[in-house]
Amino acid sequence: MKLKHTPVTRHCCSNIEFYLKRDDWLHPQFSGNKARKFMALLDDTLPHIETLIGYGSPQANSLYSMAALANLKQWQLRFYVDHIPSWLKQHPNGNYRAALELGAELIETRPTFDCAPEHYLNDYKVKDNELLVPEGGRSPIAKQGVTQLATEILEWTSQQPASHWVVALPSGTGTTSLYLHQTLKEHHIEVVTCSCVGGDEYLIQQWQELGADDFPSILNLGNKHHFGKLYEADYLMWQKLQAQTEVEFDLLYDPFMWRCLETWWPTQNNKQLLYIHQGGILGNESMLPRYQRKYRSC
Template structure:
């Protein structure tokens, strides 16, 4: 068994009061679960998703294969873990960045990862059995980790964050992209608690199906699709402005792909009076700032 304590994760992650000067904020009580503070590289939900998969890695595994885009927090975290453990890593990357690598991809190259650029059509096969069989043949004795780290083991690590929250709460808010984070949270909730997912990509119905595949008919959750800001990784000017202002006035940083959309959504929902008076809310900062890194950083 691989002991991940060698990475020195900061657990439990901090839970801090959040009192922004936003309309409607005084009607509720809010706290932020700072999973972005777990580890400087393997931060947030990426640590929790990978924890049990890596700890229980079979000794026969000779390499790890996974999927993501050019700014993937998941590939970045997994690439660092594999480099630290001396385990070969194959990243199946959506799009061809050769010669124009993002900061995240440059980190992977520095960590001696093997980058395999594929087009959109090939990338869409990442869940198909025939394509996964081809990868198993191409990389013998590999472990294939789904996009975003959304394997069943991830739910155990994610549900643990609920046990770390030592203050009573009614609602927890988190971003939704591959579904496992919200599903893991729901697994850990008490029947009286509720989870609100903020869809960060266009996918009404699709995102619900991703979450539901991990659950046993739990009903204490929903996803709002009003704040994807045009689609995954879309960064309209108003969202960039919000994130920039947030980062100069708050005690932690956000980025426009995941956490920025969550806090932008929260501001709008508070203004609309979407929460009952006195509601106790926890906002999960899932970490990962790859989407905010400019070239050269």
């Protein structure tokens, strides 16, 4: 199975006219940012691999994407987490529920091995029939799929009227934004992002660990955005995006990027914006009830 080229649709939000690369339409189960990162594993035959190993949160987008990948490749997924809250075990939802339905095996390292997943896996000897993927896909493995995304962007922009194009997307580890930047900069297409995890310094460190010394532009609002924390401004932005575009966006990453764009974009003249949809919609199944409980009046 090959991932299809995704279409581009046109929208307006907060008086920002923009084009949207619909990576949420890549594949019913294997879509968005993580699908691009793991595309090389989908395309490669890897006949010796039987088990895929990953780690992170029990509600991580990467968990569901890796479960979908393993299902498509007929592999077993073993995914290590610090712990799984008892309420989630009793009422599975979101990425956790969907990953279990695809046959993923989740292992809690804190109660079992008394350590975090990354520490356990640092000492784990990967077998010949196993493949370990770093958290969130922060690996050179991601370059192939992200380069394919960049190629699709170049093909599409070449068919549009000449303009100064800006590609925008939020960052966790920043892997996608970095590899997009490396491909698109020679074509004079600017890549802008924001740090949704750990602040700007953390994001730059992630890029440096991938061997980079030239980075995308980082937008911010002057304060650190804590990953997974509920922000009323994020919730309101998510609602506005859906109301004005009739497109559902991810609640974890996209709202903060759009808050940054609201501030930054009015200062940019004669530019055209192409936004990359991050996928991750399944995660809203768990995030949205949390927002609704906390901000009932919104």
